[in-house]
Structure formats: C-alpha cells, structure tokens
Amino acid sequence: MRLExxxxxxxxxxxxxEEIRTRAVVPDESTVFEGHFPGHPLMPxxxxxxxxxxxxGTMVMAANGYxxxxxxxxVKDAKLRQFVPPRTVIEGHGRMEHNGSGYxxxxxxxxxxxxxxxxxxxxxxxxxxxxxxxxxxxxxxxxGLRAAA
Amino acid sequence: MSKTFDTVAxxxxxxxxxxxxxxxxxxxxxxxxxxxxxxxxxxxxxxDKAFGIKIPHEKWTEEINEGRATAEDYFILKNLxxxxxxxxxxxxx
Numbered sequence: 001m002r003l004e005x006x007x008x009x010x011x012x013x014x015x016x017x018e019e020i021r022t023r024a025v026v027p028d029e030s031t032v033f034e035g036h037f038p039g040h041p042l043m044p045x046x047x048x049x050x051x052x053x054x055x056x057g058t059m060v061m062a063a064n065g066y067x068x069x070x071x072x073x074x075v076k077d078a079k080l081r082q083f084v085p086p087r088t089v090i091e092g093h094g095r096m097e098h099n100g101s102g103y104x105x106x107x108x109x110x111x112x113x114x115x116x117x118x119x120x121x122x123x124x125x126x127x128x129x130x131x132x133x134x135x136x137x138x139x140x141x142x143x144g145l146r147a148a149a
Numbered sequence: 150m151s152k153t154f155d156t157v158a159x160x161x162x163x164x165x166x167x168x169x170x171x172x173x174x175x176x177x178x179x180x181x182x183x184x185x186x187x188x189x190x191x192x193x194x195x196x197d198k199a200f201g202i203k204i205p206h207e208k209w210t211e212e213i214n215e216g217r218a219t220a221e222d223y224f225i226l227k228n229l230x231x232x233x234x235x236x237x238x239x240x241x242x
Contacts, residue, residue: 073187100197102207103190123190126207 001025001051003032008051009092011148012058017099020059022092023149024051026084033086043084048118049075052108056094058142060104060124063096066139069130070104074123082117090117102126153200153230153237160195164188174227179220202236 001008001024013021026043033041053072060070084090090110097105103126109119129135154174161178162169165188178184184192193204212218222228 073190098194098197100194101203101205102210103193105194123194125190 001027003027003030003047006050008047008054009058009145012142012145013091013149015059015062015146017059017063018096020055020092020094022055022058022094022145024090024092026086026088026090028086030086041086043086043088045080048080048084048110049078049120051090051092052094052110052118052120053122055092056106056108056122057124058145059094059096060099060106060126061138062142063099063104064126066135068102068126068128069134069138070124070126072122073103073125074105074121076121076123078118078120080118082112082115084112084117088112097121151230151234153233154226156199157192157196157226157230157233160199161192164191164195172226174230176226177221178224178226178229180224196233200233200237202233202240204233204236 001010009022009024011023013023015021032044032047036042036044057070057072061068064070090112092108092110094106094108097107104124106122106124107119108122110117158169158172161167161172161182161184165182165184167182172182176182178189178192190206193206197203209218209223213220213223223232
C-alpha cells in the first residue's frame with residue numbers, strides 16, 4: 001500500500017470476470033498516520049472502502065476488456081468491523097453481482113487472518129477512458145500487480 | 150396496466166423512495182419523478198435483476214446525447230416498459 005498515492009493494492013492473487021482476490025499490507029509508516037491518529041496509527045475507514053473499491057474496480061475493468069474506466073458512484077451496506085493498525089495484511093475479495101451496460105455492481109469484503117473485517121456493495125459507472133495514456137498506465141499497473149502475487 | 154409496469158413502478162417506489170401512487174405510465178422518470186442519474190442506475194440494476202436482462206443504458210444515453218433518440222423514448226415509463234418487454238422477448242427468442 002502507498003496510502004499517499006491512493007495505491008491500495010500490493011498484489012492480485014487471483015482474478016476472473018466474476019471474482020477477484022487481492023493482497024495489501026498496511027505500511028508501517030505513512031503521513032496519513034501522523035493525523036490518524038497522532039501516536040495511535042489506524043487505517044482510516046474511508047481507505048478500507050477505497051481498498052475494496054480498487055479490488056473490485058480492477059475486476060470490473062478486466063471483465064470489460066479494459067475498454068472502460070470504472071468510477072465508484074455508490075457504497076451500500078458498508079460495515080467496518082475492526083480497527084486496522086499498521087503492518088496488517090489485508091486480503092481483499094470481490095464478486096461480480098451484475099456487469100451491466102455502462103455500470104457494474106459488486107460485493108466486496110476485506111479479511112484479516114481469515115476473519116471478515118469490512119464489507120460493502122459497490123456500484124461503478126463505466127466511462128470511456130479520458131486519455132489513452134491513462135488506459136495504458138492502468139493495464140501495465142494491473143499486470144504488475146498480477147506479477148507480484 | 151401491464152405486469153411490467155407494475156414491477157417497474159414498484160422498483161422505482163422502493164429504490165427512490167417515491168410514493169407509488171404518484172407513478173403512472175405517462176410519468177417521465179426525470180422530469181416528473183425527479184430521479185437523477187445515480188438513482189436511475191439503481192433502478193436499472195433492479196430492473197436488470199428482476200427481468201434477467203441487461204438494459205443497454207450506455208447505448209441509450211449515447212443515442213440521446215447524439216440526437217438519435219429523445220429522452221422521452223426511454224424515460225417515459227410506458228416507453229421504458231415497452232423496451233423492457235422487447236429485451237425480455239429478445240432474450241427468450
């Protein structure tokens with residue numbers, strides 16, 4: 001994880017059009033922890049949601065042939081069940097609920113040591129890539145995450 | 150009133166917290182019911198699931214934006230229900 005750059009995933013462990021598994025390690029140090037909270041670092045809940053969003057967003061992108069950029073537009077039934085300190089190894093999991101036309105709905109969860117610590121239903125709108133360079137960057141980035149497994 | 154309309158109206162009422170009695174076949178989803186694009190996505194998701202179809206939401210939006218169709222073609226409820234029936238029939242064929 002590189003929290004300052006919103007790069008939440010370290011590896012894609014497995015991925016199909018219907019399901020994805022990812023891994024991410026909460027860093028030992030980050031400027032985020034200087035404020036959240038001084039002397040008591042905890043992963044912000046919104047970043048746990050972002051970790052679910054990037055896990056499933058990757059699957060949605062791949063399931064649509066990398067032809068569209070998925071943008072998070074809905075978070076439903078989100079539950080953050082456990083505080084997450086630095087050095088925690090997070091296993092992300094996502095399942096395609098519905099790959100619609102121009103949108104997708106997924107179920108996501110995060111797990112630590114086999115225990116579910118967060119879950120939500122996420123909705124994405126799928127837009128055309130605003131620039132070819134961004135599409136190429138994301139394809140390469142995802143290839144790197146798959147190689148890191 | 151058709152079964153499709155009843156199902157879609159129930160979905161809209163539940164999804165968008167709109168009084169079911171105010172929804173008619175002539176209601177315009179946006180202009181009359183005040184449903185925005187994000188709520189409409191939730192409606193499309195629920196309709197897709199209920200009817201086992203994939204509403205070509207992206208194609209419809211493009212057609213409207215490019216002037217090849219009007220918003221009324223898709224967003225007046227009776228027209229929307231006709232499209233849904235067509236998609237269901239195409240799936241069964």
